[in-house]
Structure formats: structure tokens, C-alpha cells
Amino acid sequence: MRGREVFDHISEDACRELESIVGPENLTTDPVICEGYTGRGMDREIFWYQGVSRPPGTVILPESAEEIVRIVKTCNRFGIPYIPMATLGMACFAPSFRDDIMIIDLKRLDKMEIDDKNMFAIVEPGVVYAQLQGEILKKGLTSVVPGGGGQVSVLANSFVCGMGLFNYRIDFLSQRRLNGVEWITPEGEVYRMGSLLADDDSWYWRDGLGPDAIGLLHGIVSWGGGMGIITKISTKLYPIQSEKLEPGGIGPTSHVELPPTVRWYNIDFPTEESCRKAMREIGKARIGAVINRVPAYWRDVAKSRSDLAFSNDFWQRWNRMTPEQVAESRVLRVLLIGRASQKQVEYEEKVLMDIVNETGGTMRRARQVDEATFMAVNAPGMWKATGFFGECDGGIECPRCIDKTRETYIKKLKEYEHKSDFLDQKGDSPWYMPFTFGRIYYTELHGWPDPARVDPEDPNYEIGIRERIIRWRTSETHRIGLETGMKSFFFGQVQPTGLAEPANQHFSVWIDRFKKEFDPQGLAAPGQPYGVDRMYNEHFSEEITDSIRKVVEKVEDGPWGGNPQ
Numbered sequence: 001m002r003g004r005e006v007f008d009h010i011s012e013d014a015c016r017e018l019e020s021i022v023g024p025e026n027l028t029t030d031p032v033i034c035e036g037y038t039g040r041g042m043d044r045e046i047f048w049y050q051g052v053s054r055p056p057g058t059v060i061l062p063e064s065a066e067e068i069v070r071i072v073k074t075c076n077r078f079g080i081p082y083i084p085m086a087t088l089g090m091a092c093f094a095p096s097f098r099d100d101i102m103i104i105d106l107k108r109l110d111k112m113e114i115d116d117k118n119m120f121a122i123v124e125p126g127v128v129y130a131q132l133q134g135e136i137l138k139k140g141l142t143s144v145v146p147g148g149g150g151q152v153s154v155l156a157n158s159f160v161c162g163m164g165l166f167n168y169r170i171d172f173l174s175q176r177r178l179n180g181v182e183w184i185t186p187e188g189e190v191y192r193m194g195s196l197l198a199d200d201d202s203w204y205w206r207d208g209l210g211p212d213a214i215g216l217l218h219g220i221v222s223w224g225g226g227m228g229i230i231t232k233i234s235t236k237l238y239p240i241q242s243e244k245l246e247p248g249g250i251g252p253t254s255h256v257e258l259p260p261t262v263r264w265y266n267i268d269f270p271t272e273e274s275c276r277k278a279m280r281e282i283g284k285a286r287i288g289a290v291i292n293r294v295p296a297y298w299r300d301v302a303k304s305r306s307d308l309a310f311s312n313d314f315w316q317r318w319n320r321m322t323p324e325q326v327a328e329s330r331v332l333r334v335l336l337i338g339r340a341s342q343k344q345v346e347y348e349e350k351v352l353m354d355i356v357n358e359t360g361g362t363m364r365r366a367r368q369v370d371e372a373t374f375m376a377v378n379a380p381g382m383w384k385a386t387g388f389f390g391e392c393d394g395g396i397e398c399p400r401c402i403d404k405t406r407e408t409y410i411k412k413l414k415e416y417e418h419k420s421d422f423l424d425q426k427g428d429s430p431w432y433m434p435f436t437f438g439r440i441y442y443t444e445l446h447g448w449p450d451p452a453r454v455d456p457e458d459p460n461y462e463i464g465i466r467e468r469i470i471r472w473r474t475s476e477t478h479r480i481g482l483e484t485g486m487k488s489f490f491f492g493q494v495q496p497t498g499l500a501e502p503a504n505q506h507f508s509v510w511i512d513r514f515k516k517e518f519d520p521q522g523l524a525a526p527g528q529p530y531g532v533d534r535m536y537n538e539h540f541s542e543e544i545t546d547s548i549r550k551v552v553e554k555v556e557d558g559p560w561g562g563n564p565q
């Protein structure tokens, strides 16, 4: 075994058996090494500060699906709870509340095969988007890098969230880009799904014979490792049919240089309504590869360079902006791709200019480089503003519903008595964007706190702020979506799964049934996807107000949002 042998949380017999599967170099119980696997990740600071995130008791690194089957069966025989991990980037689902978890680190499963003729890639969990994009861009193909960044596992992202930026032709949902899947159940059975039903080499098409059961592995947002281990997927790739995207810069200045067939446009609008109108017209005209309404402070996040001075750089810019300036400059970013030819991009540009002129927009300068769509190198910027990635809620729905949700959030945040708990957004709109030619919209409602005020170990810690953040995030923000009908995609990650599920067709009936069927001993990521519920119940029960509970009841009563009309 690697490091110190400690058998406080796992029996020595079990350890020796596991060691014989992966070899002594690939198993550890050393608390120092295990400490590095403590879950924090996306918006998990509150878990961390609350002492809910604990290091695992054991870490094991298999090399193949065959080894994983043996490990999982051994876990079932000895009753060892385990959590799989790809990059541990998300990590919100990593060991919570207990010390005896075994992390199954999948980074050694790192094979990637690209079939450019049939446009798909077969990847194992250790392959990240930066590697995939690095190879396929050379072949004139692309995939969809999520906001989480180029360091995110392609496979894990296909079963956790899985959302990118593209408006059309390329499916923005990674679960819909899957062809075949190889899955090891929580008890160690191997299943092949999707096109693999036809035969083992059939990786190129979705929906094999019979019903497509791949959705079972994604769940409502993610199982958080609670439904066994996926060892291989085939994911669709898409042609961009343009000249090569040349990489440039290094570290925080990394980017790709855009060829003339791929163009960014930055447009200012004097009012939100004129911006919305332009977005509607762009959808009707069926142009635009990416259409992104970015909050003003994001521009300052993106402009800030350097490492140590990252946030100083940001604050110097953002402090200079007045709410009036923010209100006069509603920024829409539009990416056009001439997939067929240079003529296509020229045509789309003319249409876009007509729409901008008719809606009162003003073109701004746009650097013809990309940091977010093809490589997503700017993802660490999400921590830049305050040092705490402050998700409150997010969802996908029809345009009217998303508009109402955003407008309510802006008003609520403006009027909130403790608004200084968060970055001052100066009245701007939260991030939103259309998909599928504007038929559906996406939004994220952010509240970015200052970690120094939230961390009990910090001299600037402020008693009561964590409770307020939790109350704001769920009882105020999550409640908006319940009232407008927006479906949240943060159940189990940011929002508790159980609280609002009665208002969402009681989805947990199905979660619980599947879990019981496939994991009768409850060893795969025990407690998931209800980890956030448990944290709320044990540490923040008073922050779930009667008022949100009443809204849940009203929506549950139906027929729609409790509205009998």
C-alpha cells in the first residue's frame, strides 16, 4: 500500500484483497494522501466550512473496467461504501458526513479513440475536454465544452449537468450526444447500452434496439455516483468545417485564434427589452451559433489577467462602473460560424447587422479570439470576483418563464436587506441565453459571497452570514422558479433534492425505486443524491422558511403552479 497503513475505517482483510486487484502502488489509507481527496468543488464551500466534507478513509486507482468489477464486488462483500470520481472537479458529491468512504479514482482509465469519419469519440472517465478538443479541433470537429472548463471529464459531464453554449446544430446537452455506454452497476454487473446493444463495436449511433435506458444513469440532475460506475462512452462530434482554430497564449491568457469563418460580435443595447427583441429576431432568422447575454461584471472578470492580482484587477474595473453605466450597456455576445462557407458567415453577419440596427443596438469591438466556447480556459475566472463561486439556482424553460424568473430575481436582490452579503451586480440581469433558435432559454441566478466573511477560521468571519446565504439561496431564490414554473437543474448539487420534489411530479419516488433495485446495500455514494438535504436538515433547518414550504404545497396541488386556471 502507498503511504501509512491505517485500518481505522476499513478492515485490513478488505484492504489486502483490494490491493491484490490493483497492486500496492494503487491503494492508500494514508490520511495525508486521503486529505487531498476531500470534497470541495463547485459551490461546496459551505459544506467545507460546515465540516461536512471529510477526507475518505481509502483511495483506490483501478486501471480497467475488469478491475472495477472486482473492486465493486469486493465492496459489496465487505460492505465498503464507495464513491467514483473522474477529476473531482465537482466534488460536491464527495465524502460527506462520514469517514469510511473509499474513493475510486478513475484517472488511470484515460483511453480516447477518435473516429473522425463517423464523427464520434470513445472516451474513458480520465479524459478531459481539453484533451478531446485538442485532438478533434485538428480534424475540423468539435464537441461542447461545459462552463466548468477544459479540465472537466467528458464522461462525468455527460452524467452531471452537461450543458454547453451552442444554439443549434450541435446539441447543447451532453447526455443527448451519447451513443453507447458501458456501465458497471452498484453491485458489479456490466451492462452495455445505446448502440452497444447491437454489438460491442457498434459505437456510432444512439438508441439501440428496444427502449433507450441511458437516461437512467443521468437521473434528475445527477446520481452523484450513486448509480455505480460508467467506464466508457461514445460521444458525438460535430463538424465546424472551417479553417483550423489556432491555440495561442499561455495560462490565464490561453485562447484560440479564430479564422474568418468564425466571428464574435459584442453588441450593446440601451434596454433589456431591446436586447430581448434582438434575441427573438436572431432566433426567427435562424442564425447564430452562440447567443449569450452576459452580465456586465462578467466582462470585467474576463478582462482581468494575471494570477495573484486576479481579483484586485477585477475590483479596480468593477468598482469604477456605476449602476447607470451598467443599465446603459446591456451586452449581448453573438458567435457566427460559417459552417458551409465564408459566404454563410457574411450572410449571417448582414442579417445580424439589420437586427442590431432595427433594435437600437451598438456594435462594440470584439477580439477575434475565443476563451470559452472551444477550450473553456477561462472557467477559473468564476472564482475571480469574490473567491467563492456563488450559485443560487438555475433552470431551463420557455422564454417567457425565464424572463419572469430573471426579472423577479433582479428586483428581489435590489430590495434585499442583506444584499451586501453578495457582490453588487449593480442592477444587471443574471446570465441568460437561448437554445434551439430561441425555443428554450437558460438562466443562472448568482449571488457571490466573500469567503473571508463566510469561513469560520477567518478573522473577518461574520456570525449569521452562512444562515442568510442558505436562506437566500433556497427559501428566496429557489422559490422564484417554483412560482414561475422554471425547472431547476441544481437539485442535489446546490438545492436540496427532497424539498421541492413534491412540486416536481414527485421525482424522488423513481430515484428511490431505482436505487433500491440496483443498490440494495446502499454502498454506491451512500446518501446521494440527498447530500444537500442532509446538510440543510442537520445544520440549516430553520433557513427553510414556512413560506417556501407553502409554495411547494401550492404547486403540488396543481394543476400548474397551484393555479386552477
Ligand SMILES: Cc1cc2nc3c(=O)[nH]c(=O)nc-3n(C[C@H](O)[C@H](O)[C@H](O)COP(=O)(O)OP(=O)(O)OC[C@H]3O[C@@H](n4cnc5c(N)ncnc54)[C@H](O)[C@@H]3O)c2cc1C
Pocket (backbone or CB within 6 Å): 041, 042, 043, 083, 084, 085, 086, 087, 088, 089, 090, 091, 092, 093, 094, 106, 125, 146, 147, 148, 149, 151, 152, 153, 155, 156, 157, 158, 159, 160, 161, 162, 163, 164, 222, 223, 224, 225, 226, 227, 228, 229, 230, 231, 379, 382, 389, 525
Ligand atoms: C465553476 C463551475 C462551473 C460549471 N459550469 C458548468 C456548465 O456551465 N455546464 C455544465 O454542464 N457543467 C458545469 N459545471 C459542472 C462540471 O461540468 C462538472 O464538474 C462535471 O460535469 C463533472 O465532472 P468532473 O470531472 O468535475 O467530475 P467529478 O467531480 O469527478 O464527478 C462528478 C460526479 O460524478 C460522479 N462520477 C464521476 N465519474 C463517474 C463515473 N465514471 N461513473 C459514475 N459516476 C461518476 C462522481 O461520483 C461525482 O458525484 C461547472 C462546474 C464548476 C465547478
